[in-house]
Amino acid sequence: MRVKGNLQLMKEINTAMIMNLLHREGRMTRAELTKITKLSATTVSALIEELIGKNFVEEIGEKPSAGAGRKAITLQINKDGGYVIGISFGNRYLICAVLNLHGQLISEYKTKIAFGNDSLAEQIHSALRECMDQAESVRSERIKGIGISTPGIIDEQEGTVLFSSLLRLTNFNLRRQVAAFFPDVPIKIVNDSNAAAFAEHYSGAGKDKSSLVYFTINEGIGAGIILNGQIHSGYRGSAGEIGHIPVDSQGEICNCGQRGCVETVLTSPFILKRCQDAARELGVAVPADFEEALARYDDGEAWLEPIFDRILDAARLMIASAVNFMSPEAVIIEGWMNRSAKFSDKLSDAMEKFPFPFPFTRDRVLQASFGDKGALYGSATIMLQKIFSASVLD
Numbered sequence: 001m002r003v004k005g006n007l008q009l010m011k012e013i014n015t016a017m018i019m020n021l022l023h024r025e026g027r028m029t030r031a032e033l034t035k036i037t038k039l040s041a042t043t044v045s046a047l048i049e050e051l052i053g054k055n056f057v058e059e060i061g062e063k064p065s066a067g068a069g070r071k072a073i074t075l076q077i078n079k080d081g082g083y084v085i086g087i088s089f090g091n092r093y094l095i096c097a098v099l100n101l102h103g104q105l106i107s108e109y110k111t112k113i114a115f116g117n118d119s120l121a122e123q124i125h126s127a128l129r130e131c132m133d134q135a136e137s138v139r140s141e142r143i144k145g146i147g148i149s150t151p152g153i154i155d156e157q158e159g160t161v162l163f164s165s166l167l168r169l170t171n172f173n174l175r176r177q178v179a180a181f182f183p184d185v186p187i188k189i190v191n192d193s194n195a196a197a198f199a200e201h202y203s204g205a206g207k208d209k210s211s212l213v214y215f216t217i218n219e220g221i222g223a224g225i226i227l228n229g230q231i232h233s234g235y236r237g238s239a240g241e242i243g244h245i246p247v248d249s250q251g252e253i254c255n256c257g258q259r260g261c262v263e264t265v266l267t268s269p270f271i272l273k274r275c276q277d278a279a280r281e282l283g284v285a286v287p288a289d290f291e292e293a294l295a296r297y298d299d300g301e302a303w304l305e306p307i308f309d310r311i312l313d314a315a316r317l318m319i320a321s322a323v324n325f326m327s328p329e330a331v332i333i334e335g336w337m338n339r340s341a342k343f344s345d346k347l348s349d350a351m352e353k354f355p356f357p358f359p360f361t362r363d364r365v366l367q368a369s370f371g372d373k374g375a376l377y378g379s380a381t382i383m384l385q386k387i388f389s390a391s392v393l394d
């Protein structure tokens with residue numbers, strides 16, 4: 001029995017390896033798979049036959065192979081071999097989407113996020129209904145997994161959001177809410193910044209970088225860490241809370257109760273208030289919203305320079321602390337900074353000048369590829385990876 005168990009496990013691991021390679025690389029031949037996995041050609045062929053039989057892999061014609069003139073058949077994941085649902089809870093929106101096995105969107109439903117346990121529970125149910133209605137061709141029994149990203153501290157085992165100040169959630173059992181619709185489908189819940197960091201690492205700006213730190217800076221600050229290709233979520237999922245590093249003991253009171261956290265310097269509501277106060281004092285036109293303040297800074301209005309210089313300094317210190325501590329290959333930034341070419345450029349410049357052991361050159365400060373959809377794609381991708389392990393495919 002024991003030997004058989006080990007053989008079964010080996011088969012599952014090898015199948016997962018092949019599926020993940022096909023997912024990540026797109027199209028490959030049996031010979032290419034054999035070369036990369038270092039499995040025998042016979043093993044690869046046998047596993048591929050099984051996957052084709054189950055409709056998870058398909059043959060898509062021939063491509064000329066080097067030299068010999070013999071043509072090799074290309075393989076890819078059958079995109080309609082199953083579907084996943086991605087749900088992302090963001091600062092402002094709830095997005096629910098159905099994706100095929102290539103990670104392409106089939107349907108998407110987006111709505112302003114509700115707050116508190118009861119309202120959000122209701123919203124999840126209506127979002128799932130809307131999304132499945134829109135994806136008419138997808139019957140619910142073809143859903144193979146559900147990936148969910150949410151802000152806050154998460155108990156991944158239980159599928160519970162222990163606490164999220166942003167969404168005003170306390171001990172909210174997310175898995176139970178979703179399982180009411182899809183009782184037998186695997187559900188994975190991931191912190192939103194971790195999910196977005198993973199998406200960037202897997203197929204975005206940080207592809208092929210084995211370690212990176214991802215920052216999302218908007219109304220709040222989030223960070224996600226990828227170490228050796230894996231999410232580093234820390235003790236009970238609480239890594240990456242970099243927004244509450246104090247940078248100004250005389251600063252403003254933060255949502256966490258401390259004074260002068262970096263979040264009170266770098267996030268849009270605090271920046272807007274500072275710009276509006278300064279405008280009133282100087283007798284210039286008061287910016288109506290954050291986007292206006294940012295556009296006027298980019299246009300070169302001199303009175304905004306000292307305000308944004310202070311922000312730049314705090315951003316520089318926050319990112320430099322993370323770089324000194326983690327030494328990632330790259331830093332990926334999502335949020336308002338990407339909408340100001342001037343600010344982004346100054347930040348890259350400041351990082352390049354910072355005295356690290358190895359210079360943090362401009363090509364290591366990257367803008368996120370997925371924008372504010374990183375968490376959605378990330379949670380769906382994590383679910384796809386889980387599905388591609390044979391135990392779930394059966």
Ligand SMILES: [Zn+2]
Pocket residue numbers: 243244254255256257258261263
């Ligand atoms: Zn704080």
